[in-house]
Amino acid sequence: MKFALIAERKSPPDRRVVMTPMQVAGASHAFAKAEFLIESSPIRIYSDDAYKAAGLEVSDDVSSADVMIGVKEVPTEALIAGKKYFFFSHTIKKQPYNRDLLRAILDKKIELYDHETIIDAGGARLIGFGRYAGIVGAYNAFRILGLRDGLYELPKADDLPDYAALKSQLTAIKNLLPPMNIIATGAGKVAHGIREILQHLQIHEIKPKEFLQLGQFKNSQVVFTQLDVEDYMIRKDGYQPTKTECYNNPELMESDFMKYAAVGDMLITGHFYGDGAPYFFTREDARDEKFNISLVADVSCDIDGPIASTIRPSTIADPFYGYDPVSEKEVDFNADNAIAVMAVDNLPCELPHDASEGFGEMFLEHVLPAFFNGDQDGILERSRMTTANGTLTDRFSYLQDYVDGE
Numbered sequence: 266m267k268f269a270l271i272a273e274r275k276s277p278p279d280r281r282v283v284m285t286p287m288q289v290a291g292a293s294h295a296f297a298k299a300e301f302l303i304e305s306s307p308i309r310i311y312s313d314d315a316y317k318a319a320g321l322e323v324s325d326d327v328s329s330a331d332v333m334i335g336v337k338e339v340p341t342e343a344l345i346a347g348k349k350y351f352f353f354s355h356t357i358k359k360q361p362y363n364r365d366l367l368r369a370i371l372d373k374k375i376e377l378y379d380h381e382t383i384i385d386a387g388g389a390r391l392i393g394f395g396r397y398a399g400i401v402g403a404y405n406a407f408r409i410l411g412l413r414d415g416l417y418e419l420p421k422a423d424d425l426p427d428y429a430a431l432k433s434q435l436t437a438i439k440n441l442l443p444p445m446n447i448i449a450t451g452a453g454k455v456a457h458g459i460r461e462i463l464q465h466l467q468i469h470e471i472k473p474k475e476f477l478q479l480g481q482f483k484n485s486q487v488v489f490t491q492l493d494v495e496d497y498m499i500r501k502d503g504y505q506p507t508k509t510e511c512y513n514n515p516e517l518m519e520s521d522f523m524k525y526a527a528v529g530d531m532l533i534t535g536h537f538y539g540d541g542a543p544y545f546f547t548r549e550d551a552r553d554e555k556f557n558i559s560l561v562a563d564v565s566c567d568i569d570g571p572i573a574s575t576i577r578p579s580t581i582a583d584p585f586y587g588y589d590p591v592s593e594k595e596v597d598f599n600a601d602n603a604i605a606v607m608a609v610d611n612l613p614c615e616l617p618h619d620a621s622e623g624f625g626e627m628f629l630e631h632v633l634p635a636f637f638n639g640d641q642d643g644i645l646e647r648s649r650m651t652t653a654n655g656t657l658t659d660r661f662s663y664l665q666d667y668v669d670g671e
């Protein structure tokens with residue numbers, strides 16, 4: 266079986282890779298029946314020479330490979346018919362801008378395995394860049410705090426060589442943080458990345474119930490609490506929901522977030538927002554005099570949705586803006602009474618070396634073995650979106666109207 270690491274062709278260019286040179290070299294030793302080709306690319310964070318130095322073949326033509334592996338969407342004209350492809354296609358939520366891509370994949374009888382669809386038997390996602398999104402998102406939260414309040418200056422993560430350097434920067438400012446109450450949301454990969462940073466800063470964690478008690482006292486230290494679905498949602502009939510109810514019956518829920526918003530100063534999001542779930546806080550909620558949060562690092566980054574201050578995504582080049590709850594308009598991030606917002610939607614690109622290595626570890630652990638062990642854990646079976654006959658698989662048959670539509 267021949268695998269190719271394909272060049273990224275989407276603009277703006279993404280420097281991340283699915284496997285580092287050392288990881289590909291390791292895989293070619295570990296799997297005797299695997300061959301690897303690297304498509305030449307001038308933009309990858311690991312250069313062609315780095316792959317060559319690891320003993321790998323780099324070429325402009327990788328069309329002899331069976332399995333093509335990339336990160337971002339492949340332009341339709343670059344798709345090679347009859348191959349298997351792994352990349353983030355951004356089609357599973359029927360994203361209108363990628364409808365033609367999925368059509369081309371079906372026309373070209375390509376088997377598509379979207380990284381986002383690679384799940385275990387229980388439905389949990391096995392691979393993703395989420396951890397580094399959480400790490401960089403939480404770092405950016407402290408960066409914007411330092412800039413807004415004139416406390417310290419942290420460099421952009423994008424200008425740092427790696428995660429170790431990012432942690433050193435945080436170590437240097439950890440004693441300059443003022444007392445404050447931080448809310449983190451979520452329980453997946455992003456949420457774990459956020460936790461890593463809060464723990465690195467040695468910020469004291471308290472349970473959600475204890476956090477609510479803080480409202481009665483003046484702050485004396487920096488604390489954080491991490492909220493999962495059953496903390497920030499409540500059943501409309503007043504009962505405490507279970508996690509499963511929150512996932513499967515969002516229509517029965519309403520937001521219970523405002524009681525935390527009355528106590529929190531900073532919000533760092535890492536939750537997954539399910540269709541039909543209640544908003545955490547609305548534009549009206551943000552105007553409520555009890556609403557105390559003045560800084561939001563929205564890693565989850567759903568636009569004009571559950572986090573009302575996220576009115577647009579921001580960019581690595583210009584990561585911060587302000588949201589004025591009264592006018593509901595964008596203002597400077599340090600304007601009076603503004604909520605300072607960080608809503609970069611491609612955060613892992615700021616730490617491309619570490620993010621690639623972390624992704625590669627998961628790909629090597631969960632995906633590659635499936636090609637050689639008869640897919641004993643059903644990884645490929647579950648994640649395949651399209652077949653070599655040009656049809657959608659059962660799990661993705663709900664996309665048929667999206668493919669057929671105007």
Ligand SMILES: NC(=O)c1ccc[n+]([C@@H]2O[C@H](COP(=O)([O-])OP(=O)(O)OC[C@H]3O[C@@H](n4cnc5c(N)ncnc54)[C@H](O)[C@@H]3O)[C@@H](O)[C@H]2O)c1
Pocket residue numbers: 389390393394395396398451452453454455456494511512513535536537538539540542563564565566608609610611612613
């Ligand atoms: N800003 C960025 O650069 C960036 C990068 C990566 C991910 N993200 C976003 O961050 C969010 C979290 O990503 P992740 O990598 O942590 O995902 P994940 O798959 O690792 O974790 C998702 C978590 O949500 C839970 N969950 C599943 N279905 C749910 C539902 N219906 N309602 C509520 N929770 C549910 C899961 O149990 C899990 O704990 C996603 O919205 C993702 O798009 C943003």
